[in-house]
Amino acid sequence: xxxxxxxxxxxxxxxxxxxxxxxxxxxxxxxxxxxxxxxxxxxxxxxxxxxxxxxxxxxxxxxxxxxxxxxxxxxxxxxxxxxxxxxxxxxxxxxxxxxxxxxxxxxxxxxxxxxxxxxxxxxxxxxxxxxxxxxxxxxxxxxxxxxxxxxxxxxxxxxxxxxxxxxxxxxxxxxxxxxxxxxxxxxxxxxxxxxxxxxxxxxxxxxxxxxxxxxxxxxxxxxxxxxxxxxxxxxxxxxxxxxxxxxxxxxxxxxxxxxxxxxxxxxxxxx
Amino acid sequence: xxxxxxxxxxxxxxxxxxxxxxxxxxxxxxxxxxxxxxxxxxxxxxxxxxxxxxxxxxxxxxxxxxxxxxxxxxxxxxxxxxxxxxxxxxxxxxxxxxxxxxxxxxxxxxxxxxxxxxxxxxxxxxxxxxxxxxxxxxxxxxxxxxxxxxxxxxxxxxxxxxxxxxxxxxxxxxxxxxxxxxxxxxxxxxxxxxxxxxxxxxxxxxxxxxxxxxxxxxxxxxxxxxxxxxxxxxxxxxxxxxxxxxxxxxxxxxxxxxxxxxxxxxxxxxxxxxx
Numbered sequence: 166x167x168x169x170x171x172x173x174x175x176x177x178x179x180x181x182x183x184x185x186x187x188x189x190x191x192x193x194x195x196x197x198x199x200x201x202x203x204x205x206x207x208x209x210x211x212x213x214x215x216x217x218x219x220x221x222x223x224x225x226x227x228x229x230x231x232x233x234x235x236x237x238x239x240x241x242x243x244x245x246x247x248x249x250x251x252x253x254x255x256x257x258x259x260x261x262x263x264x265x266x267x268x269x270x271x272x273x274x275x276x277x278x279x280x281x282x283x284x285x286x287x288x289x290x291x292x293x294x295x296x297x298x299x300x301x302x303x304x305x306x307x308x309x310x311x312x313x314x315x316x317x318x319x320x321x322x323x324x325x326x327x328x329x330x331x332x333x334x335x336x337x338x339x340x341x342x343x344x345x346x347x348x349x350x351x352x353x354x355x356x357x358x359x360x361x362x363x364x365x366x367x368x369x370x371x372x373x374x375x376x377x378x379x380x381x382x383x384x385x386x387x388x389x390x391x392x393x394x395x396x397x398x399x400x401x402x403x404x405x406x407x408x409x410x411x412x413x414x415x416x417x418x419x420x421x422x423x424x425x426x427x428x429x430x431x432x433x434x435x436x
Numbered sequence: 437x438x439x440x441x442x443x444x445x446x447x448x449x450x451x452x453x454x455x456x457x458x459x460x461x462x463x464x465x466x467x468x469x470x471x472x473x474x475x476x477x478x479x480x481x482x483x484x485x486x487x488x489x490x491x492x493x494x495x496x497x498x499x500x501x502x503x504x505x506x507x508x509x510x511x512x513x514x515x516x517x518x519x520x521x522x523x524x525x526x527x528x529x530x531x532x533x534x535x536x537x538x539x540x541x542x543x544x545x546x547x548x549x550x551x552x553x554x555x556x557x558x559x560x561x562x563x564x565x566x567x568x569x570x571x572x573x574x575x576x577x578x579x580x581x582x583x584x585x586x587x588x589x590x591x592x593x594x595x596x597x598x599x600x601x602x603x604x605x606x607x608x609x610x611x612x613x614x615x616x617x618x619x620x621x622x623x624x625x626x627x628x629x630x631x632x633x634x635x636x637x638x639x640x641x642x643x644x645x646x647x648x649x650x651x652x653x654x655x656x657x658x659x660x661x662x663x664x665x666x667x668x669x670x671x672x673x674x675x676x677x678x679x680x681x682x683x684x685x686x687x688x689x690x691x692x693x694x695x696x697x698x699x700x701x702x703x704x705x706x707x708x709x710x711x
Contacts, residue, residue, distance in 0.1 A: 290557060290559060290562075291555045291556070291557065291559040292559050292560075292561055292562070294516070294519075294521055294553075294555065294559065295553070295555055295559040295560075295561070297519070297521055297545075297548065298519055298521075298548050298551065298552075298553040299548065299549070299572060299573040299576050299577070300545040300546065300548045300549040300573075300576060300577055301545075301576050302541075302545065
């Protein structure tokens with residue numbers, strides 16, 4: 166029994182020290198955004214890898230999500246003679262939830278594993294120690310550029326996923342249901358205008374739809390960097406870090422999405 | 437074997453090494469060593485089990501100190517403590533006149549700018565070319581024009597007997613182990629550090645390349661007058677470059693003296709280690 170209690174205590178200590186280390190990493194990486202020297206070249210390289218490199222997968226995800234959403238909802242809405250509202254349904258679903266969450270999950274699967282594996286292999290081959298031996302802070306050199314890239318590129322990728330998803334829905338609406346493009350896009354615009362505007366001009370759904378990927382970008386890059394920098398052991402440790410980073414990112418994205426939605430509904434007066 | 441006209445060199449390498457050391461001394465004289473540049477006093481460090489249990493050692497200005505010991509005896513840990521990549525549980529570490537344990541993070545980064553480190557597997561940045569690798573510490577620590585930067589990189593590559601034109605634009609993965617190690621040395625001395633630390637500089641290399649690396653380490657000492665600490669379990673290679681040897685056993689230094697003294701020491705563990 167005492168052994169069991171000791172194991173539990175050790176486990177709790179391990180988890181709490183891991184959480185503390187994670188937030189310390191996050192605090193320092195964010196703080197370095199505003200401190201010299203700025204690693205602009207590294208940031209641009211990461212924007213290319215995380216952002217531009219993810220465009221094909223995000224386009225495909227958005228396209229098929231919009232198409233299947235239109236297809237499924239057309240069957241249900243037709244029962245009530247309400248299939249003219251397909252545009253409203255696709256537009257609202259893509260911009261509020263599916264665009265940000267699916268895009269983040271796709272980028273997590275692709276980039277989080279890449280970041281964790283790259284930093285993990287740098288750790289086990291002593292390249293991180295080498296950086297430190299030259300007076301470089303590895304968080305500033307390696308984590309902050311990835312964080313910045315995630316914060317900037319995730320909202321852009323989400324806008325792409327939203328637009329492609331809406332176009333995918335339109336393809337189904339036009340060629341399978343026989344709607345006109347005008348009717349479909351009116352539905353999309355009505356859905357976006359319905360919850361109201363922030364500062365009188367920005368649709369509230371745009372705000373939530375862009376705020377979420379901004380946060381998800383931070384979660385993906387920080388979590389993947391944390392697992393990468395904490396890698397122990399050889400190549401097995403690198404593989405383990407990559408797997409764990411994708412799992413942790415996916416769970417965090419879904420959990421944070423729920424809590425952000427709750428908070429934003431209250432803050433934006435939609436609840 | 438001698439009947440075949442072949443003599444196996446590793447039967448007894450020590451007379452050869454002693455002769456080499458004597459010739460070296462005759463040609464170049466004793467290195468001017470004075471004052472400790474690195475000093476560890478009663479350093480203890482425990483992870484899951486004790487790694488260092490009261491290590492005390494010092495490296496004097498201009499000398500090459502070899503820290504020898506079995507694999508896993510904590511030799512590389514000593515280098516990480518000197519660089520303050522690790523902090524001991526207790527004891528005192530002084531490097532270039534600074535109390536390392538009580539340095540702030542930024543002060544530790546500044547201290548590291550005066551120390552060059554050659555890692556066991558070179559630890560070159562695999563996404564950068566050889567030029568970028570050697571230029572990295574210069575870019576981080578000095579404000580140099582591109583021409584000046586390139587001049588220094590070429591000079592350092594030539595110093596380690598590499599042709600800049602041939603290797604500068606290659607990636608580390610395109611070089612052999614010995615060449616990568618030489619690039620690692622070029623990168624370590626790029627900023628003219630006062631101290632160079634070597635972690636197993638000859639591990640995994642063929643005998644000819646080991647000779648080349650040893651020659652380089654001696655050249656560094658003679659021409660640049662750097663203080664060097666070499667951590668190795670390859671005692672024969674270490675004898676060829678070090679003026680002083682510290683032997684680490686069970687987390688403590690059990691021998692401190694010249695290679696010649698070590699060769700004639702009658703301690704059974706030392707003799708077993710040498711054999």
